[in-house]
Amino acid sequence: MLKTKTSSRQAPGRFPCAQCGAVLKYAPGTTHLVCDYCGFENHIEYRAGVIEEYDLQEALRRLSEPHPEAPKAQIHCNECGAGFQFEANIHAGECPFCGSPIVTATGHSKPIQPKSLLPFRIDEPEARQRFQRWIKGLWFAPNAVKKYARSQSKLTGVYLPYWTFDSDTETDYTGERGDIYYVSQPVRVTRNNQTVTEIRRVPKIRWTPVRGHVSRFFDDVLVGASKSLPRKILDALQPWDLEQLIPYDEHYLSGFRSEYYQVNLDEGFDHAKQVMDSAIYRDIAYDIGGDHQRIHQVSTRHSGMTYKHCLLPVWSAAFRYRNKSYRFVINGRTGEVQGERPYSWWKIGFAALAALLLAAGAYFYLESTGALQHSQSGSYYNMPYYQNNRY
Numbered sequence: 001m002l003k004t005k006t007s008s009r010q011a012p013g014r015f016p017c018a019q020c021g022a023v024l025k026y027a028p029g030t031t032h033l034v035c036d037y038c039g040f041e042n043h044i045e046y047r048a049g050v051i052e053e054y055d056l057q058e059a060l061r062r063l064s065e066p067h068p069e070a071p072k073a074q075i076h077c078n079e080c081g082a083g084f085q086f087e088a089n090i091h092a093g094e095c096p097f098c099g100s101p102i103v104t105a106t107g108h109s110k111p112i113q114p115k116s117l118l119p120f121r122i123d124e125p126e127a128r129q130r131f132q133r134w135i136k137g138l139w140f141a142p143n144a145v146k147k148y149a150r151s152q153s154k155l156t157g158v159y160l161p162y163w164t165f166d167s168d169t170e171t172d173y174t175g176e177r178g179d180i181y182y183v184s185q186p187v188r189v190t191r192n193n194q195t196v197t198e199i200r201r202v203p204k205i206r207w208t209p210v211r212g213h214v215s216r217f218f219d220d221v222l223v224g225a226s227k228s229l230p231r232k233i234l235d236a237l238q239p240w241d242l243e244q245l246i247p248y249d250e251h252y253l254s255g256f257r258s259e260y261y262q263v264n265l266d267e268g269f270d271h272a273k274q275v276m277d278s279a280i281y282r283d284i285a286y287d288i289g290g291d292h293q294r295i296h297q298v299s300t301r302h303s304g305m306t307y308k309h310c311l312l313p314v315w316s317a318a319f320r321y322r323n324k325s326y327r328f329v330i331n332g333r334t335g336e337v338q339g340e341r342p343y344s345w346w347k348i349g350f351a352a353l354a355a356l357l358l359a360a361g362a363y364f365y366l367e368s369t370g371a372l373q374h375s376q377s378g379s380y381y382n383m384p385y386y387q388n389n390r391y
Helices: 056-064 124-136 143-150 231-236 265-288 345-369 371-376
Strands: 032-034 041-043 074-076 090-094 101-103 156-191 194-224 257-259 292-321 324-331 337-339
Touching: 056 265, 056 292, 124 292, 124 324, 124 337, 156 265, 194 231, 194 265, 194 292, 231 337, 265 292
Parallel strands: 156 257
Antiparallel strands: 032 041, 090 101, 090 257, 156 194, 156 292, 292 324, 324 337
16 A cells, blocks of 8 residues: 655546536536536446555554655646646645646555545535534624625535554553442531531542453544644544445546645554543443542553545635634535634623523522522432542
């Protein structure tokens, strides 16, 4: 899967219409290319093949070897004859001179090429409707921002690069198990304007040293390999239907932008290990049991590590509010919307003030009816105390 080329000129993939000669574009949710001019459709032939997992340690070893730096590719548009270069992280998009869809080979600039992808399932009009519903439902958003939902700004369809990682983990740990028990002890309270002593049951925690072992196999831990969007947005677009991945086919990229990975393989696995560690800590807490857990030392061993490099579809756009840009993306398979948004601080302040007034009104009402005093004299300390502090 590792490959390096040194040619500085690329012949882009071309998908001409059989009727009028215009370049065809992939139609989301289908298995065919469509001509924007005459409506001709060209079926995309199914490419059989297994979506392979690749050995991670072998790939990292080969990547550590010195490789000649590839010159930046010069692209020649077959429609208008123009020569140009894409941005450093782009390998599919439009010719800046005539707007024709351009798809270039992925092996020129990066040693690891995508071997699978998920095609777009929802088209631009549906994606815009999803965004409109999302932005209209934002609490405490400025009114000017909500008006943006009625605009018809163009969305950009982008295939983003992702890594997936598999790993078989074995973890040894030491910690403490906390079990709640109750003791009776005197408590001084005020009742009917008099201070009295009552015997009440009070919760305590008994800590016991523990050690143990947990194991877990991680399958397809997904890590975004793009730096065009914040990681929190990329992660929030999950889940993806990775079981529907198909072998890489540049026909599905025609009419869309597509990025090279910007997060290298070793960086991606470091992030994947953080995701795995969170799940391992939850396993340890469950294994310790009890009402509370303290985890002191953790030692995890990884084996059988494999990876895939795939492309996943999103619709992307941005809007400006008070000289600041806010980005949002829509999952091109599920329609899930995630993004950045501004807040209206006067709306937040008004809501906070209303909440304080409501709380104050409830307090004075309870005090005037005597309900508050009755509640304070109840058996609060006799209530069972339970808190599960698991990770």
